Amino acid sequence: MGCDACSGSGYEGRIALHEPLVTDDEIKASIARKSPVDRIRSTAMAGGTTTLLQDGVAKAIAGSIDTKQVLAAWSK
Numbered sequence: 001m002g003c004d005a006c007s008g009s010g011y012e013g014r015i016a017l018h019e020p021l022v023t024d025d026e027i028k029a030s031i032a033r034k035s036p037v038d039r040i041r042s043t044a045m046a047g048g049t050t051t052l053l054q055d056g057v058a059k060a061i062a063g064s065i066d067t068k069q070v071l072a073a074w075s076k
Contacts, residue, residue, distance in 0.1 A: 015065045017073055019052045 006012040021027070021044055030040045045051075050058075056070030 011069075015059060015069075017052045017055045017059070017070070019050065019055065021049055022047065 023031075024047060026043055026047070027040065030043055035043075053070070053074050056065065056074060057067075059065050060067050060070050
């Protein structure tokens with residue numbers, strides 16, 4: 001399986017999964033109020049934040065990585 005370019009792994013290079021949190025005024029206020037994590041998370045999601053799993057699935061659909069890699073990264 002694989003070749004010299006991938007050291008026999010079947011994969012060459014790395015693709016990062018990201019879960020960016022853009023801190024708008026609402027997120028900053030929630031953090032300042034010491035809101036529960038679930039509330040901050042739902043506020044962030046409503047504002048467009050994507051999870052690691054969502055980013056992984058999007059990259060798998062685009063063909064950049066496979067679902068096996070996504071699930072391996074997500075389960076850690």
